[in-house]
Amino acid sequence: MTMFFWALQLIFVPLVSPFFIGVVRKIKAKLQNRQGASIFQVYRDLWKMMRKDEVISSDASWVFRQAPFIIFAVTIISGLSIPIFASFLVNSLTGDLLMVVYTLALGTFFLALAGMDTGSAFGGFGSSREMTISALAEGGFILSFFVVALIAGTTNLFTIVETNIFLTAKFFLPITLAFIGFFIVLLAETGRFPFDNPATHLELTMVHEAMILEYSGKRLALIEWAAANKFFIFLILGANIFFPVGIAQTADFKAIFIGIVVLFFKAFILCAIIGLIESVMAKFRFFRLPDLLITSFILSAIAISLI
């Protein structure tokens, strides 16, 4: 039985993640008075790219060739290490919050190297920008997690979710502050507004797209898919770590079903917020981004001192 749930957890993130990218796009389209593509268009895109031929730059080395696999595998193992719909699947071996943070950083590391590998000017500055943002986001990321870790008295994400003591009035303010801090990091790490525009290929503004400009075919599909996975992982973290409502505590199908439905609901709300931000806000100037990230750090620091 447990094996079945683990298998479900293993395929859950890669299976569902493109859906939520589609959801955000749909919400944005609606807000812009457009019809928009189907929510499932992302799946079709991935399938299309998987079957295409590839062009690889003659300057690229094995780093460029192998990076997509490493980046994709990183998101899968991160998906295994976080509580998605069930907290009874206590993963005390890889489910440590620092482990998850640094595993995701391993993906960023290889993505940035792949960006530099082809010798294109775009790839280089894309990597530089991506690394700058993710380095500055690290402080807020870890500290916002430390807030919940302190309240729960453990850094294991599953146990944090299981303790489920956040809804008491005493912790309401710190949790909210930490969540806002985390949300800023979410926008930064997944390349959304105001940090990056996921829909542009304008050389002045692109960050993530600049790094993956040289990819095509299967490798591009893997990278896009991994980006979707990462986005979904951050949604899950935001939804479950800070508001652990509805997560299955016991191993029965009904509880798991409820867990999945509640997760979809929470992730949908987060997507709506992100879609709204992307529709009403302009991208920030690059050198204003540190202010935002430091805000995230300070919010979490205040939250810690409130506990």
Next chain:
Amino acid sequence: MTIEINFFILIALYVCGAVGALLFRKNDQIANWWSGIMAIIGSLWGIVFAINSFLHYSKNIFTYDYSVFPLLNLSFHIDQLSAFFIFIISLIALFCSIYGIDYVKHFYKKYDLGVLGFFYHLFIAGMLLVVSATNGLLFLIAWEIMAVSSYFLVVYDRENKNNVDAGFLYLIMTHVGTAFIVLAFLIMYVFAGSFDFTAIKAGLVSMPDFFKNTIFVLALIGFGTKAGIIPVHIWLPSAHPAAPSHISALMSGVMIKTGIYMMIRIFFDMFSSIPLWWGIVVLIVGATSALLGVLYALTEHDLKRLLAYHSIENIGIILLGLGSSLIFYSLGNLTLAIFSLAAALFHILNHAVFKALLFLSAGSVISQTHTRNIEKYGGLIKYMPLTAFFFLIGSVAISGLPPFNGFFSEWMTFQSLLQGIASTDIFIKLIFVLAAGSLALTGGLALVCFVKVFGATFLARPRSEIVKQAKESSILFSLSMGALATICLIFGIASGYFGILLTKISASLNIFQNATLFFNESINGSLITPNGSATVSAPLWFIVFALILILVIFWVKFLINKNQIIKIGATWDCGINLNERMEITATGFSRSIVTIFSHILRPSIQHEVEYNDSEMRFLHKSKIVRLEIHDVYQTYFYQPIHKLISILSSKAKSIQSGNINIYILYILITLIFILFLL
């Protein structure tokens, strides 16, 4: 008895190597092979000695005492901590010696290889004596052997004037540090009446607080100079690059740790009560050094200077563990103090391994390209694939990414800081929050820095002709780098085992004799915090990750669309001819970070333009752009001191009239003064 003899054989092997190298100096080849092989034997002996000590002895391994002069005893004492450091020294020395045999070949006929071998052996022997001596004077002698022999190694390539300057700076700074240490030992001597460490330990109990605090400050500055804490770090980024690469690896990986060793020895082994502010000071110094070290590393484009700045960063991380340990001890939480100290020890070990690996791979690149300027590299992964691979592993390890060893010691440090944040005192909480924030930011910036170094050095196209002549380095190079890279992985995967071992080592220190040892049963080789609040299993992560990776590769490559065609084409270039001048440089890569931290780094930009027609000023003939980082320490710390000393010296000049009668008068006054004093 045998263990003592083994230890003396260890020292004798190095002395033998040193003397032999001098005897064979007439023939470069023989001198080189002799010193290389003797060093390999010596370090192997050292590794076996250290492991044997761990396996067969519990706390104190042996004490040896032989009186030479009234104050100078040849007294050695090996406990678990010393054995641990002997292990690190020998482990790194082993691979540096293997590497060195090939590396020094380009010095043949140019410099004296015998002298190099002599100082190399003396240097390692000096370090071994430093971590085993238990007499203040003997320790100082060993400390000087280490300092002076490393000075001669730094200036070995003496035709380059920069190296000589760097060596001189090193010599001055290390002796300024030694002056503080000597002062600390003299104060101890006054109260203990002996230079012997056990006597000092007893004497310190009755010492007034003022002198204890003075000793703490003196030791922190003195040993901090060797360790390279900011602001007494200035010798480090200039001396480490000047030395031959395998020496840099030893200096950066091991020698600076002897400073940390003595801090542990004095704070944890000699003192029995520790005021709270000591730990706070160490924590703040650690946080500052870590953050500033990595920021300065980002601005560098000299490969070895950059790595040297990362040593400062990692010393900062080690001090974070050490500082939290001191704080926990003063707060009475011995279990956490032991855990934090174990975190610091683990990072000492890990940093030694990956820093040695990085310096050796950097040396491999430099030996082929003959330049240390990163901007001149590019695309080396195609010319030196093995070196590139090993450098990549070193980069991943030093950036603290799983599954390599760097992550697990940083994890332990993070966990101790988190336990500090959980403290109820708001002031202590705040200090720990800042320390944790600094560690997180440091980790992130280190990642940027190593993407920069690896990308600019090994990826994209060659930015100069010298790269195209580069060939993969020799077998001995690859062997030593490959072994160190493997150790990075093994130490990472065996982190659970090391966690227990290092906890035992920290618990064996004097200060923790009343602590009850905690051991959580390790599940699947995982690393566990003392209260079981967090676990992380390296082997499981590695196995799962490897399985997923294989599965993904198999599925994507062989199951989906097997008939896919991969075409090799040119990089898309917007229709113009892309050349190597368009790709990003190391300076460009880190420019945004430098701009963001411009308040700390003080970057300056200077344009020098020469016009074709100076009246018209339209067409540039040539344009030079100079980007510089303002050296804050030079302006605000060292120059004022320098000025003060010059002013004082010129003031002192007025009493030196050159008249002998007056000098005799001075002597008379001094004599009378002393007579009254006594």
